[in-house]
Each structure stands twice: as structure tokens, then as C-alpha cells.
């Protein structure tokens with residue numbers, strides 16, 4: 001009999017604490033599968049950031065560090081610089097990466113740090129129960145935009161892939177989604193590629209995964225998947241924003 | 251006046267608006283999230299500005315700017331975020347800018363947990379950031395005081411041109427109690443001729459903390475110390491219950507003081523002459539008052555949700571005149587009435603050494 | 604002084620139940636505190652709050668030795684039963700929990716709150732049924748004060764639900 005569904009070796013099997021309708025668990029699994037596929041579990045050091053995924057160190061079956069809020073790329077840099085032959089990934093939410101940690105991610109990218117970043121964009125702060133994130137859409141209601149996010153007060157949502165694509169240091173940027181099976185397969189390919197780029201010593205790679213937060217969006221799990229497809233994807237188009245991994249000399 | 255049942259965080263936010271707070275900058279962190287949510291909802295409707303900063307580092311520097319521009323301004327956070335703000339707080343103290351900083355303490359160190367703690371006492375009262383400076387630190391003990399001390403904080407900040415910190419904890423932030431707001435609260439508007447509001451018809455104002463001439467910086471340091479001495483003379487606040495006849499005085503602030511109060515009442519029922527001394531201003535610390543109570547006939551028991559921070563100041567104040575005992579809980583645990591009673595009984599039995 | 608712990612699953616209206624007692628007490632000019640156990644584990648998991656109602660100023664808002672526990676599920680009974688003061692009160696939801704108590708000293712009131720609520724047309728008012736049984740047993744607040752509190756706690760657009768809540772409260776009071 002073929003085994004069709006099995007826990008990746010790179011996952012601990014620890015019961016995850018995520019709320020119903022949240023796709024952090026799926027994205028963890030994709031990362032675990034990529035690590036398995038490339039057979040790098042023992043070479044990998046992961047960094048859990050501060051956000052709902054803070055307990056990622058319990059879920060990944062590899063070495064893990066837990067960074068303070070926003071500083072995961074700096075911690076990753078520190079690790080990678082002293083252990084250049086190891087595989088280092090940071091797993092960050094949108095508040096962590098695009099708000100408090102904007103400086104760290106931009107500079108890690110500009111330095112072309114040879115690390116892999118998994119950036120989970122759920123358009124809200126999950127952990128602290130539903131405040132505006134830098135990626136919250138215009139009009140979206142959160143506890144700190146009670147009448148909906150307005151441009152005049154809070155400016156525009158940040159498109160991280162587009163922004164980082166302007167940096168020469170960046171090797172690979174792709175935005176994917178986690179709302180249905182077809183997109184999850186594509187997300188898996190992208191995450192694996194981001195690790196392969198690091199393996200080939202080719203520099204900074206980031207995959208932005210659009211994700212859901214049913215509880216803080218105030219929706220059922222099914223409604224949230226639809227909301228992601230109908231509202232987030234039009235603003236955050238999917239696709240490859242930069243890929244110089246195949247160019248010669250890189 | 252009608253009593254309203256409010257959460258501590260909400261009462262604090264409402265009080266800030268009533269006190270004329272015109273700008274709020276923050277970054278989400280539990281257990282203070284109700285404060286930014288309240289501000290985001292109310293401030294724009296009541297003539298103020300709410301902005302969610304991209305980090306606490308950014309938030310405190312926005313406070314610097316707004317305070318320098320003469321506005322009544324506030325930021326709030328909880329322990330890890332307050333650590334991040336320390337550099338900015340040092341600059342604000344150096345530039346002598348009035349502002350209110352709220353710390354709804356949670357347990358640490360590091361990311362720690364989100365449950366209540368009093369582990370940031372040293373950071374709050376001894377400096378926290380670099381250089382020689384002091385904050386005025388107020389410690390509310392009820393939801394009513396979350397409101398009242400916030401209003402006071404804005405006045406003290408303007409009066410002394412000094413940052414004022416409200417040092418609360420997760421319980422005071424999350425609990426609900428009846429609260430009364432004074433109707434038609436009079437806002438003490440202070441002239442701020444030093445503020446950078448545009449040099450129309452006057453010489454430019456400069457808000458700065460750099461001074462590379464030691465002789466001149468020393469004079470500024472001395473001026474700050476003189477100001478702090480004056481604050482220590484004028485702004486000491488505390489509460490005493492049953493200290494007149496007490497042979498054991500509990501010393502506690504904030505949530506610990508609430509539990510201590512219950513323990514004191516239980517002890518009194520058992521015929522033990524226990525009193526309570528509750529510092530309300532942690533800086534300036536009521537050292538003179540504690541010293542006055544210390545004699546060969548009393549002992550002290552300090553209760554904290556920390557590994558033992560304020561107890562050092564109690565010991566300095568007591569200065570060896572009598573024993574100072576200590577009991578605590580850590581990691582987000584709150585001492586129970588029974589914990590404290592047990593300690594009290596140990597002291598009376600003479601078995602706490 | 605009454606020191607109460609209300610506990611159950613997230614979503615059962617545990618925090619609201621506690622708040623209604625606090626509001627009710629306040630409206631009767633008593634001193635009150637309400638404190639929720641907070642944190643991410645509360646989502647979907649277990650949930651509880653401490654309520655103190657007193658004629659005098661209240662010390663600790665965190666209840667460690669409750670005079671009464673209102674438990675909406677079995678884990679809550681297991682967790683808090685042994686903390687109740689001698690001869691204290693346990694009101695529990697017998698629709699969702701069974702009890703094998705070793706505490707013969709306790710006054711125990713089993714209320715099939717979900718069944719009663721379902722008969723009224725909404726299992727969501729099970730908390731009000733338990734509250735009814737609790738105020739009947741303790742006399743801690745008047746049901747008129749609960750009604751006044753509901754008007755404050757429930758947002759305006761849901762005020763049409765107040766009669767249903769009051770009906771549930773009444774059924775709870777009648778159930779002994």
C-alpha cells in the first residue's frame with residue numbers, strides 16, 4: 001500500500017495551536033515537506049518570529065531559534081554568517097516582517113543574505129487579536145481601524161514582493177496563496193525553490209504566502225478562503241516578482 | 251455622578267482623552283491592546299490623532315516629535331515594547347519633553363508571557379535607558395486610579411517638563427471596576443514657549459539632546475538633578491491603612507497591594523496588628539514616610555510580583571532600623587491572600603529569617 | 604463578600620455572565636470587580652473570570668477561594684471544585700457535565716441549562732439559565748438589576764434579544 005499522507009519528518013507532530021480556518025498549519029507543512037524533499041533537515045536552522053507562529057519551534061523538527069519581534073532576518077544573518085554551510089530560514093508574519101521588522105528585512109535583502117524567508121501575509125495581527133497590519137487592505141476593519149482602514153490616516157498597504165524587487169541584492173521573490181489545493185501546490189513549489197536557491201549559494205529568497213485569520217477577520221473558515229481570493233489576490237497579485245537564480249554568474 | 255463599569259485599560263484611555271491628550275502612538279502588544287483600540291476609536295472623533303507606528307522604537311520617537319511640538323501626547327505598551335522604547339525615553343528625558351508613557355507590565359524576561367508582573371520596577375524607577383535621568387512613575391491600584399493617575403500624569407508631565415510613566419500590570423489593565431469621571435474636568439493648559447511650533451516672530455526653538463562640551467553638559471546634568479530633587483520634595487504620594495498601631499507593615503503597590511490589603515484584613519480578624527503602606531508614586535519613592543514608620547517596634551513585609559525590586563528601596567528607607575521581609579510570586583503568577591497570610595504568620599512566629 | 608468564579612468553554616458566554624453579576628452589583632451600589640483569565644489559550648479553549656461583590660472596598664480581584672463557582676462544563680468543575688470554601692456553592696450545567704464530587708459539604712445545584720435554553724429556542728442563552736439559578740440561590744443581585752445590566756452590556760442593535768435572555772433567567776430561577 002502506498003502511503004499518501006504522512007507527517008513530514010521535518011515536523012515534530014506536536015499538536016498545533018492554530019485556530020480553525022487559519023492556514024499557518026498548512027504553510028508549516030509545506031516548509032516541512034520542502035526540507036524533507038531536499039533532505040536538509042539536519043542542516044537546517046529555523047527562526048520563529050513573534051506572532052501566531054511564535055511556537056513554530058515546537059512544530060519544526062530541526063534546530064530552531066526564537067527571535068524578538070521583527071528581528072528574525074537579523075538573527076538569521078547572524079546564524080548564516082557563522083554557519084555559511086547550513087540552511088537558515090526565517091518564518092515571519094506581516095506585522096513582524098513588514099512593520100516592526102521592515103529595516104531588518106530590507107537590509108538582509110540588500111545584503112543578499114543567503115537565507116530563505118517565508119513571509120505569511122494574513123492582512124492582520126493575529127496574535128494580539130486583530131489590529132491593523134501593514135498589509136491590512138483599505139476599508140478593512142480591525143480593532144485599531146474600527147471604521148475601516150483609510151488612506152488618509154494609515155496610508156497604503158505594503159506590497160513586500162514589489163518593494164523588495166527593487167533591491168539588487170534579491171535573488172528570488174514569489175507571492176503564492178494558501179486558500180485552495182491548486183494554490184497550495186504552487187506554494188509548495190515556490191517554497192522548495194527558495195530553499196534550493198539558498199542551497200546553491202545564490203542569495204536572498206523570499207516567498208510571500210497569502211493566508212487567513214478567520215477569528216480576527218470575524219468569518220467562518222470557508223468565508224475566509226473566499227475573502228482571501230476575492231480581496232487579497234486582486235491587491236496582492238500572485239506570481240514571481242524577481243528571479244535571477246538562473247542568470248549566469250549569479 | 252454615575253459609576254461606569256470599565257476595564258482598566260479603557261478607563262485609562264478615556265482619562266487620557268479627558269485630560270486633553272491630542273496624540274497617541276503605539277504598537278500592539280498584550281495585555282494593553284484595549285488602550286490603542288480605544289484611542290483608535292475615540293481620539294479621531296474627539297479632536298486628536300491616533301497612529302499605529304511600525305514599532306515601539308518608532309512610536310516613542312513619534313512621541314518625542316509631538317511632545318516637542320507642544321501637544322499632550324501618550325504612548326502605551328507592555329514590558330518587551332517598553333524595553334524597545336528605552337533609547338527614546340532617554341532622549342525625551344534629556345530634552346525635557348512632557349509626555350505620558352504607559353507600561354501595562356507582563357512577565358519576563360525576554361518574550362516571557364502575557365500574564366501580570368511587576369518585573370519592570372527597576373527599569374521604570376532607576377532609569378531604564380542610558381544616562382542620568384528619572385521618570386516620574388505612578389502606580390495605580392484600581393481602575394479608578396488608572397483613570398485618576400493618568401489625568402495627574404499629564405499635569406505632572408507639563409508641570410515638570412518630564413516624561414511620566416504609569417506603571418500598571420495585566421490585572422489592572424484587564425479587570426473591570428466601577429469608575430467615576432469628573433464632569434467638566436478642567437484641563438491645566440500650560441504655556442509651552444519652548445515648543446517647536448514654527449518660529450513666527452520669535453527666535454527658533456530647538457529641541458536637542460546633544461552637547462559635546464563637557465563643561466556645558468555637566469551644567470545640564472546638574473539642572474536635571476536639581477529638578478529631580480524638587481520633584482522628590484513635592485510629588486511623593488502614598489496610602490496608609492492601619493499603620494498607626496501596626497507591628498507589621500505590608501508594603502506593596504498595584505495589584506500586589508490589592509491582595510495585600512485582603513491579607514491584612516484577614517490578619518486583623520485573627521488579632522494580628524498588620525498595616526498596609528502603598529506607594530503610589532514609585533519615583534519619587536516615599537522613603538521619608540517609610541523611614542518615619544520604621545522603629546524597633548515594627549517590621550516590614552514587602553510583597554511583589556518580581557524577584558525583589560522595590561524591596562531594595564524599602565530597605566534603603568528603613569536603613570537597618572528594623573527587619574524587612576519579602577515574599578513574591580513570579581512568571582505571571584499572582585500572590586494569593588493565603589500565600590501572604592502564611593508569610594505573615596511565619597513572621598509572627600519568628601520563623602522567617 | 605461574595606467571591607465567584609465563572610468557567611466554561613470559550614463561546615459559552617462565560618465572561619458575559621460574570622460581567623452581568625458585576626454590573627448588577629454595581630447598579631445596587633455595591634463594590635464589584637471582574638477579572639478575566641486572559642491569553643491566546645482562551646480562544647476556543649477554556650475560559651474563566653473572577654467576580655467579587657462586596658459591601659466594602661475590595662482587595663484582591665483574583666479569586667483563589669471562591670464562595671461560589673458557576674461551571675458550564677466538566678473541565679471547569681474539575682478545575683475549581685476543590686478551591687470552593689467549605690459549605691460553598693457549586694452551580695453547574697448538567698446538560699454538558701457530570702459530577703462525581705467528593706465534596707459532601709458543598710451546596711450543589713445541577714441545572715440542565717442547555718436543554719432549558721434549547722426549549723426556549725437558543726442554546727446561546729444557557730449562560731442566562733445558570734445565572735438565574737445562581738441569583739435565586741444566593742440573592743446576590745436582583746433580576747431587575749440583571750435586566751438593567753443587559754441593556755448596558757448588549758449592543759443596541761441586539762436589544763430585541765433581551766426578552767429571550769430574561770425568559771432564560773426566569774427559567775433558571777424557577778429551576779431548583
Ligand SMILES: Cc1ncc(C[n+]2csc(CCOP(=O)(O)OP(=O)(O)O)c2C)c(N)n1
Nearest residue numbers: 050051052069093094095096126127278279
Ligand atoms: C517589542 C514587541 N512589541 C509587540 C509585541 C506583541 N506582538 C506579538 S505578536 C504581534 C503581531 C504579530 O502579527 P503578525 O506578524 O502579522 O503575525 P500573525 O500573528 O498575524 O501570524 C505583536 C505586535 C511583542 N511581542 N514585542
